[in-house]
Amino acid sequence: MKLLLIVDDEPELLLSIKSGFEHNGRFRILTAENGRDALELLDRNKVDLVVTDLRMPVMDGIELLSVMSESFPEVPHIVMTAFGTPLIEKQLKRAGAIEVLEKPLDIEALEQAVSRALDVHEGQSRSLSGLALSSFLQLVAMEEKTVHIKVFHPSGRNGSLFFRQGELIDAEADQLVGDEAALEMLSWENARVSMKEFPSPAPGTRMQSELLPLLFTAAKREEEHGSEDFSNPLEAARLELSRLEGVRNNNQQTTRQTDLTTTLTGGTMGLKDLLKKMADDLDGVLAIQVTGMDGITLALHNPSGTDVEAFSAKFAMVMKLVEKSAESLKGLGELEENLVQTKNAWVLTRFITPQHYLGIAVSREGTLGNVRLISLRYIEHIRKLLAKPE
Template sequence: MKNVLIVDDERSFLLSLVEGLGTYAADFNTLIAENGKKAVEVLKSTRIDLVVTDLKMPEMDGFELLAYLSKSYQDIPVIVMTAYCTAEIKSRLETMGSFHLLEKPLDFKDMVNNIFRELTSISRGYIRGITLPAFLQLVELERKTCTLKVKSKGKTGYLYFNGGELLDADNGFNKGEKAAYDIVCWDEAEIEISSICRKKTKNINASLSYIMLEGFRIKDEKDWDINNKSEIESILKTAVKDCDPLTSMDKVEQDEKNLNPEANKKEEEMAGLKEILNEFTKLQGVNAVCLVGRDGFLLDSIARTGIDTEMIGAIASSGFGASESMGRQLGKGAMSMSMVEFKNGPVMFSPVGEDAFLVIIADNDSNLGMVRLKLKKYSSELATATAVAI
């Protein structure tokens, strides 16, 4: 029998839940704890399959409990009850494969569905437990004041929050944003939380979401550099030699595939168009990525809030078509990429298979080289995924 532990400081609420969940006594046992401290005692004495916790509690609050779980019970799935839930945050956290959010006041039916989903996911081998990025988003969401001590693979770092705002970071080598970019990407992080923030001065101006986006971009680039250092040198040498970067990249890609069949296999196994598009949004300065049918109707997109992707599709179709027509009229052959530079940044178009094209909208500080590289890297997967999407 599976055990579900519900943690909340409202006793009447707990008792009504126990009564309600009694209907499912044949499926799971319901255990209760009135705060994080009592939850830890239960966790130490009983095998728990799922924790459902509130965040605001006396003695040891939900954040401290989450931190404890991240350190000592990484495999236990968690559902967090919060009053600050939005659909966007909910979806973002769920995409991270971390905990699920339940909006307070609770919808009992929704809660039961989530419990069953989590308990079933155990046998499916879903990613679970608490990831650092998800934890950080919750700190921001709940406007928490705290200091986080993050440990990973022998490294220790500190993140200082005041009212959910990231004030400063320290990874032992750097402070401020530079340290934050590093810490937010640490794998298998153990989190310790203290509800005091001794830092009063703001040394980080960027938002937490930007720090995470940029941190992962830098990490991606570093990983890529490490794995492909010799290939990069080869690109540069060949590019200088024959001034044909795309041909050079073709060669390097081929070499990369030959050298690293595992990575190639992994690429092939990468499922879902959304995941591919997401690769582009991880790049610095990329605001939107839209996959558009040549008729201008949107097939899929990931965009920053406020960008009308349907409209982009319609307009870009004319722009893309015009570029292609120009190339054809001038006898320049098939188009590989078109870029229009505006005052506030470039817009790039790149064909995807026979029936679609990709639109990338970026800021002035975007790394166009990386965009081009990713376009080359994912062109075939995009074409395959697009054929399914159409």
């Protein structure tokens, strides 16, 4: 049985994959929810293949692959990601990924990809390795060998080079033949080779150039590609992933803000509805409410069922006391917000108008920066609702 390690921060997906592979007696499954846990399992087990997501907490997939390339270079890997752009796929395959699968995953498609990857890796493991392809071909020419050389790309692609008494007489790769096929294979990084018996009858000559000029042309093409070819492909994939996440987050923020403005303009959302929508954008919200400085709560959203009596009259008193203290400190300006830290929560209170404040309680696992950012985004909309006549 082959031992597979599946790495993803979604427990439901891990259970689904494990369940989906149960019927296949060829595989045994280990799972990890982040790269650090995956490395511990790699240390303790002889893993035959790793399937990893890219975006994970603690240690993401890019960092996991980087460590694997140093500490576990013999273990092949497949990447699964929701960011399957051509550029990211290209960089991941340059870094050695046998396949890049797009999420959400079809379990049957994943099973087929795993089988293909293991077959490819087993074929490559039996092949010659350790020399650059160009150097290996020069040795074949010097030894005047008659041989069929099979060339394997890390992604599973392959091609063939045919030598007769040290002369390159033919090449095939994908739909390419002759010079272009040979140049394509010479551009493959981390390629592996195996030698097979010369086919009978021997193929005809389809080469326009001899080996040495082809090697010079391949080197020149590599140089012309510049930094792209010499950059760290995993780092390039990380930069592109970060760029895509930034674009997506900006689009989501713009959409939320547009939807909110449209809803308020249409007059369809009340103060309580607005607090509920605000809570949906917050991390770890326990309770949120708008209270007057007279201690009367105007609107409350309390998804955790927390006892929030202190939010009203008692925190109104706190706000008044802190405001007076701030006034006594000349040059600091008017009080805008007050933050209380408890063992299990942050409690942030912020003035909306001189007569009203917004109170937000979030768990300590939430991000305070997120709370401040979201509250500032909603303050003006709350202020407009408070200004509307009953």
